[in-house]
Amino acid sequence: MKEIIHGSILRSLVLGAVLLTSHLALASDKSVLDRIKAANEPFDTMKIDSTHPLSMKTVRSNDSYQGGTFKVLTRKDSIERFRCSGCHKDKKVQVRDGVSFTHGDIVINHGSEGTSLSCSDCHNEKERDFLVGKKGQKIDFDHSYQLCGKCHFRQKSDWVGGAHGKRVKYWAGERVVYNCATCHNPHSPRFKKRMPATFSRPLDE
Amino acid sequence: MSTTSQKGFLSFLYDCFRWNMQGSLSFQIFRLLLFAAMAFGIYAYSYQARSGLEVTGMSNIVSWGFYISNFTFLVGVAAAAVMLILPAYMFHDPDFHRVVIIGEGVAVGALVMCLSFITVDLGGPLQAWHLIPGIGQFNFPTSILAWDVLVLNGYLLLNALVPMYILYCHYKGQKADERKYRPFVFLSIFWAFSIHMVTAFLYQGLPARPFWNNPLMGPRFLASAFAAGPSLIILVLAVVHNFTNYKLDKKVFHKLRLIIVISAIINLIMLFSEIFKEFYFPTHHSIAATYLFFGLEGHDALVPWIWTSISGNIIATLILAFNPGDNNPKVLLPACFLLFIAIWMEKGIGLIVPGLIPSPMGEVVDYLPTWVELGVTLGIFALGITVVTWLIHPALILEERYEKMRASKMD
Amino acid sequence: MNSPKKKEGQMKKKDMPDTQCSRRSFLKTTSIAAAAGSASLVTGCIPGKNSGSSEEFKLKWEEYFKEHYRLMTQEEKDATISRLVRLAKLQRGLDLQMSSRPAREQVLYGYAFNISRCEGYMDCVKACVKENNLDRKSKTQYIRIFEMEPGQLDPSTGDAKYFHEVPVDNKFYMGVQCFQCENAPCVKACPTKATWREPDGIVVVDYDWCIGCRYCMAACPYWGRRFNWGKPEIPDEEVTTKQHYLGNRIRPMGKVEKCTFCVQRTREGKLPACAEACPTGSRVFGNLLDPDSEIRYVLKHKKVFRMKEELGTDPKFWYFID
Numbered sequence A: 001m002k003e004i005i006h007g008s009i010l011r012s013l014v015l016g017a018v019l020l021t022s023h024l025a026l027a028s029d030k031s032v033l034d035r036i037k038a039a040n041e042p043f044d045t046m047k048i049d050s051t052h053p054l055s056m057k058t059v060r061s062n063d064s065y066q067g068g069t070f071k072v073l074t075r076k077d078s079i080e081r082f083r084c085s086g087c088h089k090d091k092k093v094q095v096r097d098g099v100s101f102t103h104g105d106i107v108i109n110h111g112s113e114g115t116s117l118s119c120s121d122c123h124n125e126k127e128r129d130f131l132v133g134k135k136g137q138k139i140d141f142d143h144s145y146q147l148c149g150k151c152h153f154r155q156k157s158d159w160v161g162g163a164h165g166k167r168v169k170y171w172a173g174e175r176v177v178y179n180c181a182t183c184h185n186p187h188s189p190r191f192k193k194r195m196p197a198t199f200s201r202p203l204d205e
Numbered sequence B: 001m002s003t004t005s006q007k008g009f010l011s012f013l014y015d016c017f018r019w020n021m022q023g024s025l026s027f028q029i030f031r032l033l034l035f036a037a038m039a040f041g042i043y044a045y046s047y048q049a050r051s052g053l054e055v056t057g058m059s060n061i062v063s064w065g066f067y068i069s070n071f072t073f074l075v076g077v078a079a080a081a082v083m084l085i086l087p088a089y090m091f092h093d094p095d096f097h098r099v100v101i102i103g104e105g106v107a108v109g110a111l112v113m114c115l116s117f118i119t120v121d122l123g124g125p126l127q128a129w130h131l132i133p134g135i136g137q138f139n140f141p142t143s144i145l146a147w148d149v150l151v152l153n154g155y156l157l158l159n160a161l162v163p164m165y166i167l168y169c170h171y172k173g174q175k176a177d178e179r180k181y182r183p184f185v186f187l188s189i190f191w192a193f194s195i196h197m198v199t200a201f202l203y204q205g206l207p208a209r210p211f212w213n214n215p216l217m218g219p220r221f222l223a224s225a226f227a228a229g230p231s232l233i234i235l236v237l238a239v240v241h242n243f244t245n246y247k248l249d250k251k252v253f254h255k256l257r258l259i260i261v262i263s264a265i266i267n268l269i270m271l272f273s274e275i276f277k278e279f280y281f282p283t284h285h286s287i288a289a290t291y292l293f294f295g296l297e298g299h300d301a302l303v304p305w306i307w308t309s310i311s312g313n314i315i316a317t318l319i320l321a322f323n324p325g326d327n328n329p330k331v332l333l334p335a336c337f338l339l340f341i342a343i344w345m346e347k348g349i350g351l352i353v354p355g356l357i358p359s360p361m362g363e364v365v366d367y368l369p370t371w372v373e374l375g376v377t378l379g380i381f382a383l384g385i386t387v388v389t390w391l392i393h394p395a396l397i398l399e400e401r402y403e404k405m406r407a408s409k410m411d
Numbered sequence C: 001m002n003s004p005k006k007k008e009g010q011m012k013k014k015d016m017p018d019t020q021c022s023r024r025s026f027l028k029t030t031s032i033a034a035a036a037g038s039a040s041l042v043t044g045c046i047p048g049k050n051s052g053s054s055e056e057f058k059l060k061w062e063e064y065f066k067e068h069y070r071l072m073t074q075e076e077k078d079a080t081i082s083r084l085v086r087l088a089k090l091q092r093g094l095d096l097q098m099s100s101r102p103a104r105e106q107v108l109y110g111y112a113f114n115i116s117r118c119e120g121y122m123d124c125v126k127a128c129v130k131e132n133n134l135d136r137k138s139k140t141q142y143i144r145i146f147e148m149e150p151g152q153l154d155p156s157t158g159d160a161k162y163f164h165e166v167p168v169d170n171k172f173y174m175g176v177q178c179f180q181c182e183n184a185p186c187v188k189a190c191p192t193k194a195t196w197r198e199p200d201g202i203v204v205v206d207y208d209w210c211i212g213c214r215y216c217m218a219a220c221p222y223w224g225r226r227f228n229w230g231k232p233e234i235p236d237e238e239v240t241t242k243q244h245y246l247g248n249r250i251r252p253m254g255k256v257e258k259c260t261f262c263v264q265r266t267r268e269g270k271l272p273a274c275a276e277a278c279p280t281g282s283r284v285f286g287n288l289l290d291p292d293s294e295i296r297y298v299l300k301h302k303k304v305f306r307m308k309e310e311l312g313t314d315p316k317f318w319y320f321i322d
Helices: A002-027 A032-038 A095-101 A140-151 A152-161 B009-021 B024-049 B065-077 B083-088 B094-121 B125-131 B142-171 B180-203 B218-244 B250-278 B283-293 B305-320 B329-347 B347-358 B371-410 C019-044 C053-063 C075-093 C123-131 C187-188 C215-219 C273-276 C294-301
Strands: A058-067 A067-071 A131-132 A136-142 C098-099 C108-116 C144-148 C172-174 C196-199 C203-204 C225-227 C241-244 C256-258 C283-287 C317-320
Touching: A002 B024, A002 B142, A002 C256, A058 A140, A058 A152, A058 C294, A067 A140, A067 B218, A095 B094, A131 A140, A136 A140, A140 A152, A140 C075, B009 B142, B009 B371, B065 B180, B065 B218, B065 B347, B065 B371, B083 B094, B083 B180, B083 B218, B083 B250, B094 B125, B094 B142, B094 B218, B094 B250, B094 B371, B142 B180, B142 B371, B180 B218, B218 B250, B218 B329, B250 B283, B250 B305, B250 B329, B250 C294, B283 B305, B305 B329, B305 B347, B329 B347, B371 C283, C053 C075, C075 C098, C108 C294, C123 C144, C123 C273, C187 C196, C187 C215, C203 C256, C215 C225, C273 C283, C294 C317
Parallel strands: C098 C241, C108 C317
Antiparallel strands: A058 A067, A131 A136, C108 C283, C144 C172, C196 C203, C225 C256
16 A cells, blocks of 8 residues: 555656646747847838738828838829819810719718717818818818828728728738828728628528 | 466466466356357447448538447546556555456457457448558548557557566566656556547647647547546446455545546536537538538437437436435446446537538438448457456456465565 | 747757658658558548549648648748649649748737627638638637627637628627637647747648548547548638648548638738738737737737636637727
């Protein structure tokens, strides 16, 4: 009987030692947060050369983020009838063209009830090729984020930093982000309800 | 006698085989039936090997099912041989000494079944060589599954080699040298506990599964095994006693009954402790237990299963404890059978499946084995029983001859 | 930076003894000895009805005896990749480009999910299935989006099986997938070291080394792993041919797979397919070791949490609220 006891003590000691060392080996690994805290050197994302060139048209943003300047997808190229001044000039628009040229298809659903926005809140009445800020500043369509940010300043700062909106295609390489209007319809910025793109099969099928 | 005593190991093996071919007609028919069951198992497995495990009832949520349940339970049965080995070799109990060989045979059979269940559960059985240290990558000591592979195979070796040595000595008409095998017997005793604990740790070590991540798992595993294993051994001994010339003393049954009763009571106390913990103040971690005992979100496949098991457990424990028939086999044997089945239900499916339901993301599904799983399982059980008969049958013939020889020498 | 994890790509010596020589000679003798007897076993039991040509047989044979990925030299990696590409051509007529690009230095991938932005459109799920060549038959998906009742943050209270117009008023959406734990329970569980954490933090599986025991699936507290219960089925025209050995290559039957943050894309500087597909910008991905990255901005400026943080798995996937 004595032998059993001795054996079992020895055995549990060996087992304990093995488990302990394997645990210590794990404990010596740093946690993610420790590693993050220790990493303060910017990473040169430009060295990942598979990320450029980007085929989409971009413009350098007037803002800069924590890593320097960055680029934004252009907006003017995706506005069908830009330049606006092509129509909106001294010359009067013919009545027969009015049907196709007016913006009757646009529904403005921007702003909360009672304080809904109207066209002239954003569009520059004098210089139609530009947007306009509250204080009358001219704002280029490609830099519409400057206008959006006047009200949505929290979203704007998140967008500049990277917590709102998204980068185009790459996490590395030169930073290129979507502009506000790539995702949000400026006249009706809330996302629409729709069916999901797919579904998950019930698991108990 | 003297003719065989001169022969070597090969003739020992040959004689064992020859004795195995003998036996009554009903015995041979029984064996043929086992072979038929194995053939069906092989057929079912070949179907599974071709189509993949999708022909089983398992899913990404219930990723372990009937196979691993049976594996887990049978580890207990294998380990329970220690309840014969310990008194036989350590305390030199003469009653147990005569039956220890049967216990070891049962252990080997159970281990063969365990390893078979693991193999049929693998998605890539052909890649199993990746486990072999040296050629493959054996994730030891980090992976508890690696420990399990080690302890199961080690226990199989110990339980096969020690009896083989003793039998071989007896075959040659010699007394087995106790100094030679005693260290291995000691080792096998600790090993029996370790296969159990390691298998429990397999589940216990997973914080992902609160139902398993429970320090009582290992001890309760031992208690239930030391109830179920000896119950099975009592049944096997009864078969041996009634159908062979190897007659057993009634005292063996009595002693085994005591072991079973104590283990079964400890098992029930621990079960009560677990149930108290889960349901006195149910937390998020009790959700699997809720599924098991009461069902969840309309899924209640295991509810009748577990209550049947617990009722069987309690009834069998009470019968064995109060012993109304005074060791009458007509009471004792059904009670043992009931206890064995009840623990199989609980320590098999009742332990493995609810550990996986609901999924860690809270999704509830039910699990039912398919005919393929049942077929393969039937085949493996047949294989295990075959192994036990092929081991015990010649062993008993040998022991009987050896006893007679010693008796005649004494005269 | 002298990170202790830098050398994870190569296995530690202690970890994986240098037994390559003996292993190789062993395999050689075994393969010669076993060739005659088990030829039918290997080709017959690895299902494939049209294993007729001798070239295909030879390729499969060599594939069967190949090394663990982390022990392969670059030449051996190239060899197995060319075999896999050739097999895909022979069996399905597919022209694959398969990469074995290792992790980049000074990169540790991290992910953040904006639960106040996600609208439950599931474009990410669709893109993931396509990009990662997931089995269409069983409708395997790595990502699960839970529609959540307000007042609770535990996905087990949500519904992942919704199929109706989204977003539903007064509900929010929460995506789960593999969180690429730094202290991953699945890696610890694997008995054959077939799954490990790469130096850039991605937990990968060597699909050919996995034996399909599914212990990792039991060990994962986030339900991040999937099993190939049958042979994966993907229509030829839908197969994503730009693949990575550890990523989206088509898995064999009976092996475990998981989200790899699209290792085939991210190591080329691209965003994971889910992040690129997201129409709401709820998914932020980047290099945790770069203080200028978007993911670092989120961690610094937002209130974030990780799922089941109490388990100590140290996931590299955060949830945040605007």
